[in-house]
Amino acid sequence: MSLLEDVFQVTTDPNDSRGYALLESEELNQGPIGVENIDSLLLYQLTENEGLNEPFAYLNDCFQRCQQQKRLAKAQPSAEKVQKTFEEIDRLVIGYGLVAFQVENFCLKGSLVEYIREIIRNVDSYMGFLSQLIQRAIVEGSLLDLLDAFFPTLQHYVTKELPLFDLNDSVTYNAVLTLFEMFVTFKPVAAVFTQISRFFGGFDCKANEFEKKTILGPILTLSPLNPNVALRNYGENLEQTQQQKKLIHESLQTEHKVVIDRLFFIVDKILRGSAESRTGLISYFAQIVNKNHLRRGDHANQNKLASNAFMTNISIILVKFSEPFLDVSYKKLDKIDVNYFNSVNLFIDLSGETRMNSDFKEADEFYDKNKKDEDSKPNFISDCFFLTLTYLHYGIGGTLLYDEKITPQIKRLKQEIDRIKKLTQSQDMFASFASLELKQMEKSLKITQGIKDSLHGFFSHKALQLEIFDFICGASTFLIRVMDPTHQFPFSPVKLPFIPDQVGVENVDNADYLRAHAPIPFKYYPEFVVEGPVNYSLYISQYNSSPLFRNPRLHSFVELATVLLRCPELLSNPHLKGKLVQLLSVGAMPLTDDSPGFMMEIFENNELVNQNFLYALLDFYVIVEKTGSSSQFYDKFNSRYSISIILQQLYDRIPLYREHLVWQSKNNADFFVRFVARMLNDLTFLLDEGLSSLAEVHSIQIEIxxxxKGLPPTREEDDQELRSKLSSAERQANSSCGLADKSMTLFEMYSRDIPKVFVTPEIVDRLASMLNHNLESLVGPKCGELKVNNPQQYSFNPKALLKSLTTVYINLGDQAEFISAVARDGRSFRKELFERAVHILARKTGLVDDEFCNKLLAFSNRAQEQKIAEEEEDLNYGDAPEEFLDPLMYTIMKDPVTLPTSKVNIDRSTIKAHLLSDSTDPFNRMPLKLEQVVPNEDLRQRILEFRRQKRQSSK
Structure with missing residues (x-):
């Protein structure tokens, strides 16, 4: 039959001129080929014909020709007669195609790898045939056998047979994705997909092996972040302009978007295939992230961990799955289980995870007591949501941390390359060796810079980053819901604080109290559910295309930040809160056109925020005194710098916050005094440190x-040591002066509008002493020591600082307590310093007007008069008994109290001032609170009598 010969490209006629293969089987050479011979013909071709080199390709070609003949036959009158022939051809060709994949050595030259290679090369021509194979396998119940042969072989091919499988080879990766898409479109395939061998990594599968050893691994690494893709697109030309890089970014972003959509389609089909495939898929993703916790480690070896390409792709896919139940309507928010971590057999490994505000033992005991039964398994929405949060921290979070790490690497590489280039210019033996080393380092620079550029391209992909930040906004609302004792937020407003504020003049040292009252179950949540969103948001805010800018959902994240800062029992990690205020300060800072920062509208108009934000900032300013780390003394300055930026912007631009501040100062005096005391401590230290460092810079610059000039050295250090000391002093000066400037700005503003807070007994003497000392430093006889080259390099503007200091004097000039405190400072107060300040500010710089000068001089006159009066009084009291003197200040006590453990008598204002910074007895370091001190009425009466007698005797 000519039809069969045409379909199978065979003939029994040795003289046939069509070029068909001659059948040499005795059984088939007995006469014309009929329908009854099809089975034998195919069997011969596949198992005996040594001339048939590509058996699977042959079957596909037969299938294609049969379909073509079907279309031609439809136009013929005898179409019905050949229909059965076509059916038999299809039945046998498809059947043997199935056998060829199930039994690799069935065909004479059978090779699954070769079948896959050919399919990928000509994927479009194989789609119909493969589709029929899948349908036949479903009917016959052999689907899993087909899948077990096809996909492990495909995975082997792309990881072992191809030199590289990435976005550089669009033909190959598109073909592979097309195959995945076609297979999972059949729901029975999707239903059993996670049962395919090599879908999961083995128990011993290492963190960096999933993308090579699992079925989905290779396609999930298709990303611009792949180092080979980065090198080819960016690293090959390090001299690219920003515009060229932008064009490359846009091209790769477009391609990546298409790839992500296709990957999501594949994963979504598997997820919807069956309950088993859904559970298997979540388990697979969890298995990967559980083995990659070190991606957030400080000293992680990137080569031993999953790649950024792999982890970010999975993160984005999970974000896409989370979108429907985190939309702005929040209709499905209650589907996320607030007690998710009480579930049995969690997918996410929490061992070793830091908790919000509990230790490991307490958390484990809670979960042991409150485990749900086996039947109460989490729903998919809960599993997906918490897994996405995990990937946000370890997946995308690990990627942005990697970006932060390679930036200094690039700088060091460039410096080293410059050094080696200078060496290669010499003619010694080392020059040839250095030349070889130079090539290797330049190659490293290409790779590292390419990766850096690819990371920039990924994080500047606004559409993609918007999806991630939308997830964060939805997650923020859910986390507030967990904290809310009623778990009704956002459908009912949340009421803050959750527990009464712990306000006293002593240092906030109540970690145990806060932990005991932290809300359940939030206190047992892993810290990463907050850390991931915070790290991402802080990092992405540096991009011009940041999804935070003009985002209508940003308010949700700012609400979360406000709640976390307002309620100190929620989160015990001060470093994480420090990142929060750093991010909020970015949102508060004016834009380039001096318009309000992009968060300012939320600060002003969001009720949850504007009713709680100010207190939250002031409270954290105090609490951050102790961070628990060895560097806590310096850690606090960074957080307070960020808070100062926010407070300044709130005070300047939003009248409501100025009203709140005045209200707090009047109605919550202890709380506000505690805050001002911290500001004073910081400003005192920073100014002292900054000016000392500037004096050292001045000294070293003169020496250099x-x-x-060839003059003899006046210092002992050699040149190298001297330059090292100069760099250190410059860094310290820049840091301290910059931080001091922000604190000084707050002092100016607040001392103008709420002066009473600055003249309380526990503050006023230290404030006066600090101002007097720094005034002397700026205009006194040693002020020349602060002259340095290029002072703006160190954030040092001596004239502006002098104006700020003297402004505080004027702001507090009507307060009798302040005048007395300035006059009492025998170490630094001198009237001529104020006269010198007026000369500099008015005569030399013109920074102030006559009214300012007159007020400052009038203040100095009043302080001088007070000083004279107090000196006369001190002479009168010079023979006071030692027991009447404050043991720290050596002044006569006014309100003596006895400390409960050391039994020392001390003035109440002195111990109150001490407790603002240190919650211990200064004489034995035992814990102490102000309410524990005992008034010493007998001693007070004797002091009053002594004063009375002295006044009488002086008349």
């Missing part, structure tokens, strides 16, 4: 100039 001497040596440059």
């Amino acid at each position: 100039d001497y040596r440059a």
